[in-house]
Amino acid sequence: MAQTVRLDLHMHTTVSDGTDTPEQLPEKVRKAGLRLFSVTDHDAVKACRILRDTLTEADPAFITGVEFSCRDEEGKYHILGYGYDPETEAVQRVVRTGHGFRMKKVRARLDFLKTEFGFTFPEEDLAELFEQDNPGKPHIGNLMVKYGYAPTKEKAITEYINKVRFRSEYVRPEEAIRGILGSGGIPVLAHPAFGSGDELIVGEEMDARLKRLTAMGLQGVEAFYSGFTPKLIRQMLEYADACGLYVTAGSDYHGTNKLIPLGDTGVDGTMDWPEGLHRFVEEIQGRTIYGGKI
Amino acid sequence: MSEHEAGAVTFALKGRIDSLNAPEMERQLMEQLAGRADAPVEIDASELQYISSAGLRVLLRVKKTNPDMTITGVNSDVYEVLDMTGFTELMTVEKAYRTVSVEGCEEIGRGANGTIYRIDRDNVVKVYNNPDALEDIQHEREVARLALVLGIPTAISYDVVKVGDSYGSVFELLNASSFSKILATEPERMDWCVKEYVDMLRKIHGTLVPEGKLPDVRLTALGWAEFMRDYLPEEAGAKLVALVEAVPHDDHMIHGDYHTKNLELQNDEVLLIDMDTLAVGHPIFELASIYNSFVGYSEYDHEVIRRFQGFDRETGVTFWRKSLAAYLGTANEMKLREVEDKARVVGYTRMIRRSIRRRGLETPEGRAEIDLWKSELLELLERVDALTFDPDELELEAVVENLPYVQEFIDSHLEKTGCPPRAQMQIGLAAEEIFVNIASYAYAPEKGRAKVRVEVSGDPVTVTITFLDRGMPYDPLQKEDPDVTLPAEERDIGGLGILLTKKTMDDVAYEYRDGQNILTLKKKI
Numbered sequence: 001m002a003q004t005v006r007l008d009l010h011m012h013t014t015v016s017d018g019t020d021t022p023e024q025l026p027e028k029v030r031k032a033g034l035r036l037f038s039v040t041d042h043d044a045v046k047a048c049r050i051l052r053d054t055l056t057e058a059d060p061a062f063i064t065g066v067e068f069s070c071r072d073e074e075g076k077y078h079i080l081g082y083g084y085d086p087e088t089e090a091v092q093r094v095v096r097t098g099h100g101f102r103m104k105k106v107r108a109r110l111d112f113l114k115t116e117f118g119f120t121f122p123e124e125d126l127a128e129l130f131e132q133d134n135p136g137k138p139h140i141g142n143l144m145v146k147y148g149y150a151p152t153k154e155k156a157i158t159e160y161i162n163k164v165r166f167r168s169e170y171v172r173p174e175e176a177i178r179g180i181l182g183s184g185g186i187p188v189l190a191h192p193a194f195g196s197g198d199e200l201i202v203g204e205e206m207d208a209r210l211k212r213l214t215a216m217g218l219q220g221v222e223a224f225y226s227g228f229t230p231k232l233i234r235q236m237l238e239y240a241d242a243c244g245l246y247v248t249a250g251s252d253y254h255g256t257n258k259l260i261p262l263g264d265t266g267v268d269g270t271m272d273w274p275e276g277l278h279r280f281v282e283e284i285q286g287r288t289i290y291g292g293k294i
Numbered sequence: 295m296s297e298h299e300a301g302a303v304t305f306a307l308k309g310r311i312d313s314l315n316a317p318e319m320e321r322q323l324m325e326q327l328a329g330r331a332d333a334p335v336e337i338d339a340s341e342l343q344y345i346s347s348a349g350l351r352v353l354l355r356v357k358k359t360n361p362d363m364t365i366t367g368v369n370s371d372v373y374e375v376l377d378m379t380g381f382t383e384l385m386t387v388e389k390a391y392r393t394v395s396v397e398g399c400e401e402i403g404r405g406a407n408g409t410i411y412r413i414d415r416d417n418v419v420k421v422y423n424n425p426d427a428l429e430d431i432q433h434e435r436e437v438a439r440l441a442l443v444l445g446i447p448t449a450i451s452y453d454v455v456k457v458g459d460s461y462g463s464v465f466e467l468l469n470a471s472s473f474s475k476i477l478a479t480e481p482e483r484m485d486w487c488v489k490e491y492v493d494m495l496r497k498i499h500g501t502l503v504p505e506g507k508l509p510d511v512r513l514t515a516l517g518w519a520e521f522m523r524d525y526l527p528e529e530a531g532a533k534l535v536a537l538v539e540a541v542p543h544d545d546h547m548i549h550g551d552y553h554t555k556n557l558e559l560q561n562d563e564v565l566l567i568d569m570d571t572l573a574v575g576h577p578i579f580e581l582a583s584i585y586n587s588f589v590g591y592s593e594y595d596h597e598v599i600r601r602f603q604g605f606d607r608e609t610g611v612t613f614w615r616k617s618l619a620a621y622l623g624t625a626n627e628m629k630l631r632e633v634e635d636k637a638r639v640v641g642y643t644r645m646i647r648r649s650i651r652r653r654g655l656e657t658p659e660g661r662a663e664i665d666l667w668k669s670e671l672l673e674l675l676e677r678v679d680a681l682t683f684d685p686d687e688l689e690l691e692a693v694v695e696n697l698p699y700v701q702e703f704i705d706s707h708l709e710k711t712g713c714p715p716r717a718q719m720q721i722g723l724a725a726e727e728i729f730v731n732i733a734s735y736a737y738a739p740e741k742g743r744a745k746v747r748v749e750v751s752g753d754p755v756t757v758t759i760t761f762l763d764r765g766m767p768y769d770p771l772q773k774e775d776p777d778v779t780l781p782a783e784e785r786d787i788g789g790l791g792i793l794l795t796k797k798t799m800d801d802v803a804y805e806y807r808d809g810q811n812i813l814t815l816k817k818k819i
Contacts, residue, residue, distance in 0.1 A: 154314055193379070194347040198313040202378055227351035231380020259320055259355060 004273050005281070005294055007036040008263045009065065009082065010190065010222065010250020016041035016067075016134040019255025022050040026059045026291070032262040036281070036294050038065035038082055040190075040250070043098035043171075044133045045086040052086070055291035062291040063284050066180070067190055068094060071170035074212065076196030077189065079176045080222060080248070083287040084185025094171060094179035099133075101169045106135050112164045113140070119149045119160070137161050174216040181217055186283065188220035188248050189213060192239070193232045202235065210239055220246030220280060224266040227252070233266050240276045246283065247276030302334040303327055303360070307342040311349035320352040327360060335360045340367030340390055350379055357385060364388070370453075389428075391456040394419055394464070402472055403555040404602065405568040408462075415469070419455060419462040420568070427461045428454070434463065434570040437508065441569055444501050444547070448566045449558075469561065473554035477613065478604040488613065490564050491557060492620040495580070498566070501547040503574045511548055511575035512541055515640060521647045525668070530675045534643060541576045541681050548573055548580040553587035554603060554613070578681045581618070581633065582640030588614035590641045593670075594663040622683075624706060628690040628699035633683045635674055640681065642671040677743065684747070692744035692763060694733045700725060700746055704759060707748040711755060717819045720798040721757060724815050727791035728761050728770075736765025736811065756800075759815045768811060769804045771796070 012018030013025055020028060022039065025047075029037045037060055039047045048064040055062055066081045084091050106129065113119040121129075121143050129135050129143065140161055141153035150156035180187040189210070195201045201209060210221070223236035224247070240247045249265035252258070267273070285294065303326050311319055327333070335356055345353075357363050364386040368376065373389050376382050396411040396419065403410035407430060408422040422430055431454055438450045451463035473487050519538045523531035549556070550571030558565045573579075588610040592599040596607045603610065619625050622633060646667050654660035688703045690696050704725050708718050725746070732744050745762040770792050796802050801816040 154318060158314060198346045198348045200347050200350075200375060200379065227347065227354060229354060229380035229384050231383060234380075258317070259324060264358070 004269075005035045006033055006263060006269065007249060007267070007281075008032075008034050008251050008253065008265055009036075009038040009063075009248050010040050010067070010080065010225070010265075011037065011253035011262065012041055012067075012255070012257075013039055013047040015044045015047040017136075017138065017254060017257060019257050022047040023054065026051070026055060026062075028262060029060050034060050034263050035292075036061045036063070038063045038250075040065035040067040040080055042067050042069060042134050043095055043102065045091060045095055046133055048086050052290050057292050059291035061289050061294040063287070063289055064185070066091070066095075066185075068098060068171055068176035068179075069196065070173040070176050071168075071196075072172050072174075075201075075209070076170075076199075077173050077209075077213070078191065078196055079173055079180070079213075079218070080188040080190045080220075080250075081176070081180030081183075081185040082188060082248070083284045084180055084183035085288070086183075088183035090179045090182025091185065094176055097175070098171045101171070102134070102136065103130065105166060105168055106130070106140065108166055109137070109140055109161060109164075113144075113149075113160060116163070117149070117160060119144065119147075121147060173213060173218075177213070177217045184287065186219050186246065186280070187217060188222055188246065189218055190222050190250070191225045191227060191252070192221050192223070192236055194225075194227060202232075206235075206239065210243055210245075214243055214245065218245070220248055220276070222250050223247045223274070223276070224249030225252065226250075226260050226264040226266065228266055230266075237274050237276070240274070245276060246280035247274050248280055249277065302336050303330055304336045304338060306338040306340075307345070307349075309341065310344040310346075311342065311352075312344070312346040313348035316346070316348035316352050319349065320355070323352065323356055327356065331359050332362070333360055334362040335364070337363070337365045338367055339365050339369075339372060342367075342369070342372055345372055345375060347379075350375070350381065353381065354384075366390075389454065391454055391461070394455040394457050394462060396421060396457055396462075402470075402475075403558075403568060405551050405556060405570070407570050408568075410567065412467070413464070416466055417464055418467045419457065419464050420451070421457045421460050421462040423460070425460050430570060431461060431463050437572040438569040440503070440507055441501075441547070441566070441572060444503065446498060446501060446547070446566055447563060448569055465567070467558060467560060467565070467567075470558040470565065473557040473559065474603045474605065476559065477554060477609055481605075481609065484609075484613065484616070487554070488616045488620055490559075491554065491613075492617055494557060494564055494566060495549075495552060495617075495621060498547050498549050498552070499577050499580065502545055503547050505545065508547065508572055508574045510543065511550065511573040511579045512538065512543065514573070515541075515575075515579055515643070518640075518643045518647045521650075522643050525646065525650065526672070526675075530672055533675050534639070534671075537639060537675075537678065537681050541578065544576045545574050546577075548575050548577065550580070550583060551587075552580060552584055576682060578633075578636050578683065579640055581621075581637035582644060584617070585614060585634065585637045585641045586645055590638070590645055590667075594666050595659075622685060624685070624703070626688065626699055626703050626706065628696060629688050629703060632689045635678055636681045636683055638670065639674050639678055642667045642674070646671065679743075686749060687745055687747045689743060689745045692729070692733045692736060692742055692765075694730055697726060697729055697733070700729050703746060704748055707750065708757065711750045711757070711819070713757065713819045717757075717817060721759065721815070721817055724795040724799055724802075724817075725759055725761075727795050728813055728815070731770055731791070732761060732763045732765065732811075735768065736763045754818045757815075757817045757819055761813045762810050764810055767806045769806070770813070771802060771804050 013020055013022045041047050045066050051062055063083045064086055068079045070077045070079055137157050141156035144150045144156040145153055177187040221236055221240050223240055249267045251260050251264045253260050253262045305323055366388040367390040368387055369390050376387050399411040399413055402412050408420045410418050410420045412418050435451055438448050441448050449465040449467055451465050453464040455462050455464055476483055477487055515538050519535045550573050556568040558567055592607050599607050599610045618630055646664055649664055654664055742765055747760040749758040799815045799817050803814045805812050
């Protein structure tokens with residue numbers, strides 16, 4: 001078997017909901033002993049563009065990444081893309097679509113809070129909110145706390161923001177998968193057993209889900225994930241094996257926003273890698289790698 | 295280490311934990327765990343209603359910093375989630391159980407691992423002997439589910455409860471009555487009970503179990519036999535182990551504790567209960583356990599069966615004999631005795647081991663009982679050469695007095711094939727000739743055993759009857775090679791009979807192989 005390397009292919013920067021800037025992250029990755037990493041901000045490729053331009057030979061090896069929030073009639077998914085070219089129209093179109101839907105939703109929420117509860121915010125705060133790459137419920141919640149409408153962000157969300165549900169527009173999984181493939185990337189299902197993050201999908205439901213997504217062009221599953229028990233990892237590896245999918249490993253590091261350490265993926269340094277992970281690393285070595293060598 | 299560091303960190307989870315409040319729970323937990331890496335953590339989940347994957351992640355995170363982690367008071371819904379996601383294999387997870395009292399409840403069944411009580415009209419609880427029985431309960435649920443999937447009617451537990459210091463599993467059993475109760479109160483229904491009991495037994499033994507799903511009873515029995523080596527003369531011990539070892543692997547189901555308290559009549563349906571001993575293996579191991587239940591355990595103290603089954607020893611012995619006959623499909627006393635002897639070899643082995651392990655050797659009654667069983671076992675080990683049995687084969691002592699059993703055995707087989715009376719008579723005469731020959735000369739002046747096998751096959755239908763004995767090598771077909779050790783007049787009679795046999799049969803063949811005289815008669819019918 002080929003050589004193994006410490007890696008973490010799932011982390012967030014301030015471009016989405018992490019707390020490290022794209023500039024701060026490589027040093028932390030290096031200190032965590034990782035030799036290969038990727039940044040997967042929600043619906044955004046900005047951090048990857050920055051890293052592409054700033055990483056040097058001395059940094060750990062880096063491949064581009066992204067995490068698209070998707071939805072269709074069957075459910076919600078987070079779809080990761082790896083090794084794509086961020087300058088191509090295919091991936092940028094998905095980013096634009098996602099961002100557009102997100103902005104529409106933020107405006108609708110702000111309208112709702114204003115008409116329903118009379119909550120308003122100063123122009124400069126709103127401008128700052130709209131400038132963010134990835135604004136959402138937590139950002140609005142923070143603003144509500146700042147202006148005394150709610151005692152905590154959580155209460156702001158449960159007691160006010162969540163009082164209305166929109167028939168929201170979402171990027172569909174096939175759009176995300178097509179966008180990633182069209183930009184030369186590899187589409188991978190993030191934390192499969194947890195659905196879009198807070199569900200529990202196992203057994204037949206998981207089977208059906210993977211069947212649908214692989215038919216759309218999905219090529220891998222994030223079988224190693226910080227939130228997975230050994231049993232869940234085993235199950236995901238079985239799916240990967242059965243469907244001939246790549247295997248990836250990610251922590252979902254968010255800086256201080258979540259208490260997940262960098263590199264906590266469930267890949268044990270001493271274990272033999274599953275074949276799907278070897279294949280994935282081999283495959284990305286044929287694509288563009290930034291920073292140092294693997 | 296300070297006192298503070300030595301103690302466990304306890305943390306209570308309440309209500310719902312999902313992505314919204316999981317970060318707050320995480321913050322609080324981490325605060326408590328700050329500087330206490332590796333301290334034992336006890337999560338009290340008795341007020342936890344629901345936990346989503348966001349909450350599970352936090353628990354996993356804690357587990358990574360503090361590996362010694364326990365979750366207690368988990369409700370069934372949360373337990374299912376923890377089980378599905380592999381948390382139950384990662385840490386100690388204790389379920390919350392409702393408490394049930396069995397005081398004053400009717401005992402309706404008793405098995406190797408527990409006692410079954412009726413707690414109300416529709417429900418029964420099986421209370422496990424082992425106070426640490428959660429794994430046993432899980433096992434029984436799994437095997438009961440497997441049995442049901444494979445077509446065996448059984449009740450599956452729907453809840454686990456706490457009964458005193460033990461655990462119990464609760465089943466729905468509506469308006470049911472055990473076969474033991476029926477036998478005790480309605481003796482006139484004996485034959486009906488036997489029929490239903492044997493039908494179910496055949497169904498169990500006819501059920502093929504996917505490999506690896508159930509333990510192999512042969513390996514268990516091998517353990518019993520090995521145990522007995524310390525308590526038997528060397529040769530007898532070695533033979534016992536060899537007998538069990540020689541039983542071929544069998545992937546058909548056996549119940550393992552198939553007595554009439556474990557068979558319930560619910561409305562008009564017969565249900566099997568107490569499934570925790572389910573295994574795969576040769577039916578002889580089942581018959582051994584059945585023998586013990588109805589005969590063996592009460593051989594020394596005849597009252598044992600009344601205490602256990604609620605009926606007397608006579609009923610037990612009759613039920614065993616009738617059931618064995620129905621199971622084997624024969625009333626042939628020799629055939630029944632042959633299989634019973636094989637069952638007793640395993641049965642005594644099991645009872646003696648059980649009694650010794652329960653300190654049976656420490657009381658005079660215990661020793662007397664063990665001695666009785668042991669003398670029976672030693673006697674059996676002298677003459678039983680295999681534990682397997684074949685419905686088409688009869689093994690018996692080769693003495694002329696046993697001729698009627700041989701004839702009955704052959705006749706009952708021929709009758710099933712619709713054999714013409716003339717052919718049946720010819721076969722009967724030929725068989726008589728051969729068997730009397732063996733009985734008279736094979737082991738003379740000692741006594742020995744013989745086997746008769748009846749096979750019906752092919753087109754045209756051909757009956758093949760094979761006689762096997764381990765006596766001195768002798769080919770009765772070689773008339774010109776008579777045994778000179780025998781008196782002349784006996785030789786003549788034998789010779790005449792053989793001539794007749796050759797004339798009426800389509801083929802008569804002899805061979806001596808593996809220390810056995812093998813004589814085969816073939817007749818097209």
